Amino acid sequence: MSRGDQLASATPASEKWPRGKVPFWVGEAFAQDPRWTPQAPLSGQQQADVAIVGGGFTGLWAALALRQRRPQARIVVLEAQFCAAGASGMNGGFSHGYWDALPRLLQDFGEADALAIAEAGSEAQRQIERFCSEHAPQARFSAGGRVKLASSARQLERFDEYFRIARVYGLGDRIRAADPREIAGYCRLPSVVGGIHFAETATVQPAQLVLALRREALRRGVRIHEASPVRGVQEARDGYVVQTTAGSVLAGDVVLASNASLATHPLLRRKLTNFSSYVLATRPIPDKLRQMGWNSDIGFSTAKMFLNWFRKTPDQRIVFGTGGGPIGFNGASSGALLQHPGTYRKLLGDFLQMFPQCTASDIACDWAGAVELSTDRLPFFGTLPGTRIHYGCGYSGHGVNATWIGGRILAELVTGDAAEWSRLPFHTRAVADWPREPFRYLGGRLFRSGLMAYEDALEAGRAPSLYASLVQRLSSIGPVRLGAR
Ligand SMILES: Cc1cc2nc3c(=O)[nH]c(=O)nc-3n(C[C@H](O)[C@H](O)[C@H](O)COP(=O)(O)OP(=O)(O)OC[C@H]3O[C@@H](n4cnc5c(N)ncnc54)[C@H](O)[C@@H]3O)c2cc1C
Structure with missing residues (x-):
């Protein structure tokens, strides 16, 4: 166990989380702030x-x-x-505004409001950066950008809308295509066929x-x-x-x-309905990061609805997460949705697939948290x-x-x-309601499994099943925006 990990398990946080489940950031922050009471x-x-x-x-x-x-x-x-x-x-400590949501914002709100939201996100980004530089150097705000990765031709096709919008609104400095060669220059990752580079993304120690x-x-x-x-x-x-x-x-x-x-x-x-996000952090692995050529503060996310995102830390760990955890029944934000072995197994599998240089023994800790979702x-x-x-x-x-x-x-x-x-x-705006329970929970489970099957099929280059395609189609109809990532 590294010194950081030992300190992590000795923080006040360990009273809240079972051993080995203290979020890396919490353990590190408390260990670095001995004056905290x-x-x-x-x-x-x-x-x-x-x-x-x-x-x-x-x-x-x-x-x-x-x-x-x-x-x-x-x-x-x-x-x-x-x-x-x-x-x-x-x-995950990814801080970014709404430029990457512009296609659906334009569709839902029209030009003036969509751009107002995106500009508000940029102002927030500037103010957070300012706060960090004045009061929170330990939060290590680093505006390294982010690449959204496509691993199939179908995912790549979906990026066209971003580039069209970037052209129409003159946003080339914020949203641009990144080809596999450029991406390999940031980090050598398997199965990448292209990406979008979003300049307005920083990482922080949250x-x-x-x-x-x-x-x-x-x-x-x-x-x-x-x-x-x-x-x-x-x-x-x-x-x-x-x-x-x-x-x-x-x-x-x-x-x-x-x-x-x-x-x-x-x-x-x-x-609101709650689902969960699962995260793992490796021990420091500087040699492996060097092999991958990952030497800047750039972060990555995949192009799936139940996306993976990953970044590295200043002490050379990878933090890797997924938004694919289960749904909470009736607004539950703890219990089963945070202890789902299947989600953890999938997270680990996705991690090892993305980083074949790593093994399960590189993982120092993992944790999960509830995420509240509006329609x-x-x-x-x-x-x-x-x-x-x-x-x-x-x-x-x-x-x-x-x-x-x-x-x-x-x-x-x-x-x-x-x-x-x-x-x-x-x-x-008026926010639409989710269906009542138990339909919200049961429907959520169906959508989750259908969308995951759809995305897994696309990623593997297979044709999605009829059920998965139907769910995918249904998911972006009506006021509930699920499958539009
Ligand atoms: C695993 C995970 C990864 C994520 N990754 C990202 C990311 O990379 N980028 C990003 O932009 N967003 C991310 N998010 C979302 C982001 O973290 C949240 O949207 C944001 O932190 C919400 O802040 P908050 O203050 O509203 O909620 P919280 O930080 O949850 O704060 C709410 C507080 O209320 C307290 N509380 C609850 N009930 C009571 C009560 N009855 N009385 C008193 N206090 C109460 C809780 O203890 C908690 O401290 C992620 C979320 C999770 C769970």
Whole structure:
């Protein structure tokens, strides 16, 4: 076991995750921050102007955006476990906006809104970079770009739409074709027939970014209580009583930033369904990376709906993930969807296929996290009708960049200031409902298996079965956008 791995298993995180399942980033971040101590749980009855539920990227960016607009406001963040315990501390660390979603954004929203979303993502990217350079050098924001890889002619054909759009909108510096030769110059990968180079992608150490946001929020006078799970929010005469296990806060406004757990909220559960993302990290393998010729900070993703993505770390590990985990029944965000041996086996198989130089013994740790999916795979923000309770969720596995935008929108919803960010469709559009349970779960399982079979067949150069083709066709019809990646 390397020193980093030993330290990882000794962090506070090991109380939450079974041994060997501590997200690499969390283990590394806590090991590198010896001054970290938990913020005391909420106790007794307290008062605040704004209570934020959830201490991940959304909650912390919202706290900082609010602090900027209302320097005197009393802001409290209530975090069930510790900041970085959620998706924000365990994700792939790919930070990018929405240029790679432009084809479907244009189709769904038209030109003006689609471009506004993409520009908002670029602004978020600049601001995250700035925050990292000023306050979070440990988050190692590195704008190395990303290549989306095609491994079959059919996948390559689907890229044409990107290049057409890039030509029409003059986006050649952001979206361009990368041929197999260029890609091999970044890293020699098997079965690559071409790709798209997206310039606007950075990698970060996500848990370090959360810890930096937490430090900054504390420094700017935001109160944070960890180990403070919110049990309920009740309306009171002069605001809302936010109840935790050991205390309560009376607050004028409440922000729900608790991500996948919102899939069980009575007023939001029809808008969200949870699935899971599985990740593995190798031990440092500098010699193998050298053999592959992977010597820049470029990241990669595949062109599948249940994609793989991979990147390397400064200490020469590969972090490799998949969005292909199972679906949670009735909004579940833990339990079976995070412990699915079949998904882990597939992840490992995909990893070994992509990196034949590696073996299973190179893997240092693996973990899984819940991802909340909206029907159009875009985040949404709003205020529960007739209340001062605001929410933001639905990032659909793409939240490192979008949570910055989310923080701005939530701050505008609280303060009622001139709408800048809340003019985006992230706030203004109507989000379609998922079907009711058990149809959502059963349908989700059918779509998952059908789409996976379809994509596996294409990748292997086989014709997809009739069932798989039918599911693929159905998946992009109607308000639910599943098969459009
Ligand atoms: C494995 C994985 C890989 C991913 N990879 C990427 C990627 O590479 N790029 C990308 O852009 N996005 C990625 N994502 C998505 C991204 O991580 C999320 O969209 C983003 O972190 C959401 O931030 P958040 O603050 O809303 O949620 P979270 O980080 O989950 O924060 C919510 C917080 O709320 C707390 N909480 C929950 N319930 C309560 C309660 N009752 N009371 C108090 N607190 C509560 C939780 O403990 C948690 O800390 C990935 C997600 C996963 C799981």
